[in-house]
Amino acid sequence: MTQATPLLSVRDLRVNFRLENGEHFQALKGISFDIAANCTVALVGESGSGKSVTAMAIMRLLPDHHTAIAPGSDILFEGRNLLAADRRSLRALRGREIAMIFQDPMSSLNPVFTVGDQIIETLMLHTGMRRKAARQRAIALLQEVGLPEPGRKVDAYPHQLSGGQQQRVMIAMAIACEPKLLIADEPTTALDVTIQQQILQLLAQLQKKHGMAVLFITHDLGLVGEFADEVIVMRHGEIREHGPLQQVFSQPQDAYTKALLNCRPRLDSRPARLAVIDDFLQDRPYQVPPQRTRGYAPGDDIVLDVQGLCKSFESREGLFGKHVFHAVKDVSFQLARGKTLGIVGESGSGKTTVGLTLMRLHQASAGRALFNGQDILAMSPREFHACKRRIQIIFQNPYASLNPRFTVEEILLEPMALHGIGHDHAERKQLAAALLERVGLPRRALQKYPHEFSGGQRQRIAIARCLTMKPNVLICDESVSALDVSVQAQVLNLLQDLQDECGLSYLFISHDLSVVKHISDQVMVMQQGQVVEQANADTLYANPQHPYTRQLLSAIPQGWPHQEG
Amino acid sequence: MTKQTTLLAADAACPASRSLWQLGWQRLRRDRLGLAALWVVAAFVLLALAGWLGLAGSHWRDEVAKPNTPPALFKHYAPATVELTAADIDAAQQHHTSAADASAATGMSAEDDPLAADMAAAQATAAQSAAASPAVATHADSLVCGSDSRGRDVLQKVIQGTATSLLVGLSGALLAMLIGTLLGALSGYFGRRVDDLLMWFYSVFTSVPDMLLLLAFSAVMSRGIDTVIMVMALTSWTGTYRLMRAEFMKHKGREYVQAADAIGASHRSRMFRHILPNVTHLLLVQFSILTVALIKYEAILSFLGFGVGVTQTSWGAMLAEAPAELLQGYWWQMAAVTLFMSLLVTAFSMLTDSLRDALDPKVK
Numbered sequence: 012m013t014q015a016t017p018l019l020s021v022r023d024l025r026v027n028f029r030l031e032n033g034e035h036f037q038a039l040k041g042i043s044f045d046i047a048a049n050c051t052v053a054l055v056g057e058s059g060s061g062k063s064v065t066a067m068a069i070m071r072l073l074p075d076h077h078t079a080i081a082p083g084s085d086i087l088f089e090g091r092n093l094l095a096a097d098r099r100s101l102r103a104l105r106g107r108e109i110a111m112i113f114q115d116p117m118s119s120l121n122p123v124f125t126v127g128d129q130i131i132e133t134l135m136l137h138t139g140m141r142r143k144a145a146r147q148r149a150i151a152l153l154q155e156v157g158l159p160e161p162g163r164k165v166d167a168y169p170h171q172l173s174g175g176q177q178q179r180v181m182i183a184m185a186i187a188c189e190p191k192l193l194i195a196d197e198p199t200t201a202l203d204v205t206i207q208q209q210i211l212q213l214l215a216q217l218q219k220k221h222g223m224a225v226l227f228i229t230h231d232l233g234l235v236g237e238f239a240d241e242v243i244v245m246r247h248g249e250i251r252e253h254g255p256l257q258q259v260f261s262q263p264q265d266a267y268t269k270a271l272l273n274c275r276p277r278l279d280s281r282p283a284r285l286a287v288i289d290d291f292l293q294d295r296p297y298q299v300p301p302q303r304t305r306g307y308a309p310g311d312d313i314v315l316d317v318q319g320l321c322k323s324f325e326s327r328e329g330l331f332g333k334h335v336f337h338a339v340k341d342v343s344f345q346l347a348r349g350k351t352l353g354i355v356g357e358s359g360s361g362k363t364t365v366g367l368t369l370m371r372l373h374q375a376s377a378g379r380a381l382f383n384g385q386d387i388l389a390m391s392p393r394e395f396h397a398c399k400r401r402i403q404i405i406f407q408n409p410y411a412s413l414n415p416r417f418t419v420e421e422i423l424l425e426p427m428a429l430h431g432i433g434h435d436h437a438e439r440k441q442l443a444a445a446l447l448e449r450v451g452l453p454r455r456a457l458q459k460y461p462h463e464f465s466g467g468q469r470q471r472i473a474i475a476r477c478l479t480m481k482p483n484v485l486i487c488d489e490s491v492s493a494l495d496v497s498v499q500a501q502v503l504n505l506l507q508d509l510q511d512e513c514g515l516s517y518l519f520i521s522h523d524l525s526v527v528k529h530i531s532d533q534v535m536v537m538q539q540g541q542v543v544e545q546a547n548a549d550t551l552y553a554n555p556q557h558p559y560t561r562q563l564l565s566a567i568p569q570g571w572p573h574q575e576g
Numbered sequence: 577m578t579k580q581t582t583l584l585a586a587d588a589a590c591p592a593s594r595s596l597w598q599l600g601w602q603r604l605r606r607d608r609l610g611l612a613a614l615w616v617v618a619a620f621v622l623l624a625l626a627g628w629l630g631l632a633g634s635h636w637r638d639e640v641a642k643p644n645t646p647p648a649l650f651k652h653y654a655p656a657t658v659e660l661t662a663a664d665i666d667a668a669q670q671h672h673t674s675a676a677d678a679s680a681a682t683g684m685s686a687e688d689d690p691l692a693a694d695m696a697a698a699q700a701t702a703a704q705s706a707a708a709s710p711a712v713a714t715h716a717d718s719l720v721c722g723s724d725s726r727g728r729d730v731l732q733k734v735i736q737g738t739a740t741s742l743l744v745g746l747s748g749a750l751l752a753m754l755i756g757t758l759l760g761a762l763s764g765y766f767g768r769r770v771d772d773l774l775m776w777f778y779s780v781f782t783s784v785p786d787m788l789l790l791l792a793f794s795a796v797m798s799r800g801i802d803t804v805i806m807v808m809a810l811t812s813w814t815g816t817y818r819l820m821r822a823e824f825m826k827h828k829g830r831e832y833v834q835a836a837d838a839i840g841a842s843h844r845s846r847m848f849r850h851i852l853p854n855v856t857h858l859l860l861v862q863f864s865i866l867t868v869a870l871i872k873y874e875a876i877l878s879f880l881g882f883g884v885g886v887t888q889t890s891w892g893a894m895l896a897e898a899p900a901e902l903l904q905g906y907w908w909q910m911a912a913v914t915l916f917m918s919l920l921v922t923a924f925s926m927l928t929d930s931l932r933d934a935l936d937p938k939v940k
Contacts, residue, residue, distance in 0.1 A: 399839070
């Protein structure tokens with residue numbers, strides 16, 4: 012808005028998808044916004060809001076055969092209409108004037124070429140550089156994006172780099188031709204929280220240095236506060252709110268924006284019930300519920316007592332050699348009845364392995380796990396079968412953890428039949444229907460297949476499946492990580508209600524420190540298979556002892572600093 | 577409460593729920609080419625069914641017409657070779673039948689030909705019996721597809737051949753799939769020792785050339801349809817085995833299988849109740865590929881004389897008669913078989929392609 016003509020101007024953009032049954036789906040319902048040069052605009056929205064479609068439309072990457080951009084839509088880049096541009100000028104534009112970074116660096120880089128080759132190719136294609144000069148430039152770029160040892164890493168293949176390093180390479184490729192507009196589509200979603208912070212800082216720094224405009228697409232409002240100038244909030248293909256960062260965060264006008272700001276668990280408060288979108292879309296104003304106090308009390312009844320749990324994986328090396336990888340090293344903890352133990356850590360910390368080993372989905376290498384006084388790790392498979400229903404697990408990906416060929420009824424009835432719960436089919440069906448209603452799904456859902464539900468609903472089905480066996484301990488392995496913020500709040504509320512109602516104990520595994528703070532009584536921080544710190548949640552967050560814990564806590568995106576009140 | 581009501585409202589609005597199979601069928605119905613192929617294949621299966629039940633093609637052994645009658649459309653077609661008619665034979669018989677005359681055909685003089693006397697005697701008795709018995713009156717003048725060298729109706733033969741070939745193709749493929757799926761499931765699901773053992777078995781099997789194995793099996797066992805089916809199943813399970821092994825390896829690590837393990841489902845239940853339904857669409861595609869391959873194999877095998885027995889007919893057996901006929905210019909038997917076979921094989925392949933598209937497992 013500072014300049015007379017914006018760099019990019021989207022006018023009344025309407026995109027329709029042709030579905031395979033011939034119907035049309037309106038992905039974008041006429042959105043308009045501008046991006047000024049040297050300015051960062053954040054596009055925030057949950058899944059299905061149309062934020063990625065917008066980015067793809069600007070890059071003209073939408074597949075022609077089943078998308079239709081309505082006439083009257085305009086995307087003007089420096090006055091040129093991109094929707095009317097031909098292939099040749101588009102090719103020249105992409106990569107040179109407008110560059111894009113995708114969510115998953117692992118799949119965006121070609122695994123059979125070295126990262127250097129991929130940057131060099133971009134340079135030679137767009138700037139006509141000779142190979143030797145391009146290589147020098149590639150090394151300089153890798154240095155600029157903060158890749159260690161750029162002279163050596165230029166000849167590395169993508170799999171030899173970590174996720175954060177791969178994303179740095181992607182950024183180097185994107186800025187290679189000094190584009191005027193950089194579109195970053197969820198560039199940090201696949202990364203750990205500490206790496207995420209580094210990448211965000213890098214992007215902000217590069218934006219300032221090169222004077223690029225950045226369109227930053229994310230589902231997490233919390234990330235935006237750190238470096239965006241303007242915020243656009245989208246929902247269902249429409250812009251709900253558009254304004255300068257400060258205004259959107261401090262005086263949100265739209266109910267949906269308010270809801271998004273409040274759904275996310277925060278480090279500084281722990282309401283008894285998280286706000287959900289519906290709270291804000293109603294007429295009455297939202298009342299903040301009372302705070303909940305958490306923590307283990309001295310007299311708590313211990314359900315699960317894990318002592319010195321170890322898990323190592325062996326892989327063969329050469330003819331006789333053996334390589335042992337210790338995924339979990341000497342982990343001990345106690346889980347109290349009706350309480351939650353949070354396990355936090357970054358990828359590769361072994362937190363998921365702990366959960367799977369306790370379920371005996373992995374065989375433990377050493378250690379004991381006393382469940383009501385019996386060591387479940389030492390039991391024979393037959394003995395353990397009876398215990399199985401007492402300890403259950405909810406997986407991360409609700410799209411993968413339900414068998415797509417089963418109806419919800421079959422999914423819910425199978426565990427009951429296996430464990431002899433309920434006398435006959437009719438009684439089991441009755442139980443299943445009651446449970447479905449308990450988790451907030453209609454009885455009619457019994458006849459449906461998993462693919463007909465959204466992610467949040469599927470996670471509810473997965474929770475209902477666990478509840479059929481009336482477990483004592485529920486292991487939640489990143490159970491809300493794949494869900495949208497608003498859906499995440501609903502599922503967290505449901506888990507909380509169930510805990511209060513049935514006295515369930517949760518082992519809550521997550522990489523998200525805010526979520527863990529919200530739901531946990533005690534928190535255990537893991538790094539490279541070891542427990543580095545373990546304390547009551549409030550104590551640990553208020554006064555972290557271990558440097559790694561402190562590092563993790565400082566990496567949490569803070570959102571807008573003045574959002575309190 | 578509001579949540580509940582909105583969910584119920586959304587629920588009432590959405591259409592009746594459909595399984596992935598139903599979704600696949602819907603997609604197939606939108607694919608015109610695939611649907612046309614499906615109709616052709618269905619027609620063939622019905623024809624074959626009629627053949628097995630004796631409703632069509634059961635009289636293929638009857639010699640209903642004069643040998644090598646051309647098809648009705650080509651009634652006046654005359655092959656380039658000289659045809660011996662009854663009149664010629666009569667003329668030859670009225671001519672003096674002597675040993676010298678009979679041996680003249682061999683290019684030898686009567687003195688040199690040791691069989692000359694016997695031949696003359698045989699011709700004489702043949703002439704007597706031909707004169708004694710009346711000519712067969714029921715000879716049809718024209719047949720839709722013509723007749724073969726023994727005067728059998730080619731259309732009847734080709735229908736019977738369709739029945740045989742489809743029976744061999746379908747049941748051979750089914751048996752091969754059964755073996756391949758079972759071994760592949762065990763191998764992929766359990767891995768380690770079981771996999772090593774079965775892979776070794778597989779390697780031994782594949783190290784022998786397929787054709788050689790086919791010929792060896794059919795040479796050892798007696799001829800007949802059941803032998804052909806056995807031979808085909810035993811030689812063609814390997815592709816299915818590899819496919820199923822890979823699929824089971826992939827699926828056993830999936831979360832839904834882990835979830836089944838977590839609720840206490842047994843190995844058998846996880847293998848066949850959970851994983852198998854998730855790979856059946858691949859099996860269906862594999863099945864149609866195999867069927868086509870086996871129909872072609874059967875033709876080759878019968879052509880080489882290792883196929884169905886002499887009392888049965890199949891496309892391959894009919895093609896085996898073709899070289900001799902073609903030499904004399906009688907092309908219609910081969911044309912009929914070629915038409916039927918290529919129609920079915922093409923339709924089947926197209927159906928396979930459409931099935932693969934329709935049953936895309938990436939439905940979310």
